[in-house]
Amino acid sequence: MAGSNSRGSPRPRIEGLSDLIFGLALSLSAYSLLSRPPTQLNEVASDMVAFTFSFLILISVWIRYTSIMSVLPMENRTTRFLNVIMLFSVSLEPYLFNLVSLFGHAAETEVVHYASILYALNMATLMAILASFTHELAKEERKLISLELLQPYKKVRNSTFIAAGLFLLTMLPQFWIWRIQDIPLRFYSWLIPLAVFWIGRSLEGPPKPNQRRL
Numbered sequence: 001m002a003g004s005n006s007r008g009s010p011r012p013r014i015e016g017l018s019d020l021i022f023g024l025a026l027s028l029s030a031y032s033l034l035s036r037p038p039t040q041l042n043e044v045a046s047d048m049v050a051f052t053f054s055f056l057i058l059i060s061v062w063i064r065y066t067s068i069m070s071v072l073p074m075e076n077r078t079t080r081f082l083n084v085i086m087l088f089s090v091s092l093e094p095y096l097f098n099l100v101s102l103f104g105h106a107a108e109t110e111v112v113h114y115a116s117i118l119y120a121l122n123m124a125t126l127m128a129i130l131a132s133f134t135h136e137l138a139k140e141e142r143k144l145i146s147l148e149l150l151q152p153y154k155k156v157r158n159s160t161f162i163a164a165g166l167f168l169l170t171m172l173p174q175f176w177i178w179r180i181q182d183i184p185l186r187f188y189s190w191l192i193p194l195a196v197f198w199i200g201r202s203l204e205g206p207p208k209p210n211q212r213r214l
Contacts, residue, residue: 018065021087022058022061022062022065025090026094029055029093029098030051054097056194057093060201061126071145082129082132086129089122093123096115097119099111099115099119100112100119103183120167120171123164124165125164127160127163127193131157131160138150138154162200163197165193170190
């Protein structure tokens with residue numbers, strides 16, 4: 001009993017740090033709009049769309065992350081390491097997305113191009129780590145969730161891995177060269193892995209700890 005308590009004691013601190021980082025990332029996303037006041041009416045709409053996109057990403061990842069961490073024990077170095085990497089990726093998201101949103105405003109498009117590659121890599125990292133955590137929950141032998149949720153969680157895991165792979169695919173130079181209305185195809189393509197991620201989440205029920213686990 002004592003061993004269980006000592007192993008679980010860091011969880012409140014980790015959850016508090018995680019909430020702080022997600023909250024900070026959301027605040028930075030909003031602050032980036034204040035640091036670049038619009039000069040034309042159409043820029044107001046585009047800035048709001050960009051913020052909404054970043055907000056939906058962060059809040060969706062946060063909801064998925066907190067639901068996983070409410071069940072998954074932080075019992076080994078690998079899990080803790082991946083948790084740190086994921087929180088680092090979350091903290092990078094507002095900065096990279098702010099650079100990407102400079103497209104059409106920045107004189108140096110190479111900066112935006114390079115930032116868009118890093119953003120896709122960062123999102124792929126987030127998706128891959130969430131998929132890895134979901135994979136741990138979906139292991140039947142660990143008995144972390146009820147049996148009826150194993151198959152839905154495996155589907156969520158698969159869809160999240162697919163989303164990670166699609167983000168990596170958008171790093172190819174063709175997705176920057178090919179344009180739709182003078183906007184790189186890469187920006188449009190990011191909607192596909194996000195749609196796969198959101199659809200995958202809809203397959204999941206609420207995480208319930210297995211009642212047979214003592």
